[in-house]
Amino acid sequence: MEELLDPALGDVRLFLVHDDNKARKLRYNLGPARVLTFGGAYSGHIRAVAAAGRRHGFETIGVIRGEEHLPLNPSLAYAAACGMRLDYLDRASYRLKHTPEMEARLRERWGDVAILPEGGSNAAAVRGCAELPGEIGAAYDVICCPVGTGGTLAGISAGLPAGKRALGFAVLKGGGFLTEEVARLQREAYGRVWPNWSINLDYHFGGYARTTPALNGLIAKYRVEGVYVAKMLYGVLDLVRQGAFPRGTRIVAVVTGQPSTPVAE
Numbered sequence: 001m002e003e004l005l006d007p008a009l010g011d012v013r014l015f016l017v018h019d020d021n022k023a024r025k026l027r028y029n030l031g032p033a034r035v036l037t038f039g040g041a042y043s044g045h046i047r048a049v050a051a052a053g054r055r056h057g058f059e060t061i062g063v064i065r066g067e068e069h070l071p072l073n074p075s076l077a078y079a080a081a082c083g084m085r086l087d088y089l090d091r092a093s094y095r096l097k098h099t100p101e102m103e104a105r106l107r108e109r110w111g112d113v114a115i116l117p118e119g120g121s122n123a124a125a126v127r128g129c130a131e132l133p134g135e136i137g138a139a140y141d142v143i144c145c146p147v148g149t150g151g152t153l154a155g156i157s158a159g160l161p162a163g164k165r166a167l168g169f170a171v172l173k174g175g176g177f178l179t180e181e182v183a184r185l186q187r188e189a190y191g192r193v194w195p196n197w198s199i200n201l202d203y204h205f206g207g208y209a210r211t212t213p214a215l216n217g218l219i220a221k222y223r224v225e226g227v228y229v230a231k232m233l234y235g236v237l238d239l240v241r242q243g244a245f246p247r248g249t250r251i252v253a254v255v256t257g258q259p260s261t262p263v264a265e
């Protein structure tokens, strides 16, 4: 854990905790002999599942959004090198990936598979992420994290000690649905929804994987991963500037990815 020192923080203290949420989401999802999951061509989740399959000896199938492009980009080349078999769905079909019809089609094609949703967010993933707050070895008031599919925030919130809060930053445009999604994931994992979290929708910077000169400035200054971590960090610093946190608040920001995640282990 490191403290981020920025004059803009004033009396608020901001700590960065490096933590791989993808590994946490997979921890309680290991077990089936064959796992099929979904992602974009640069998905960290796809890479994480492929690596886990190789390490733990289960088969993996990655269903990728869009057409196949050869040669494979470094991210998919890494997944393939781990033994993941790659399948592709055009964008219209990909939108239907979690419908019973599409799941039936995929099972017909790939046989007896455990289907892991895009981003790896399911009840088991939430339980894995719920272990994060208990491992933070310092006093804090708020934990912040980026939100893509919601499993990380759902888990962090469920694992928080009484009196602490979780604040997620949506990295995609039109992320209003994520509030219901995080609630759904908590219900699925624990049968209840916690009142200690919220999602800020103001720092998507144009949409998923989009950026702006201002966001690029922050990425360059702090050398952080751009799709998730930078948006959260920008949001935290901006909210502090606006006085959204009381003086003395101790914030932990979860740094879930590294700049240009290495494609080899």
Ligand SMILES: Cc1ncc(COP(=O)(O)O)c(C=O)c1O
Residues within 6 Å of the ligand: 021, 022, 044, 045, 119, 121, 146, 147, 148, 149, 150, 151, 152, 153, 225, 228, 229, 256, 257, 258
């Ligand atoms: C680096 C990184 N941070 C944060 C997230 C968002 O997590 P979630 O999808 O659980 O909201 C992801 C997506 O899995 C990610 O790859």
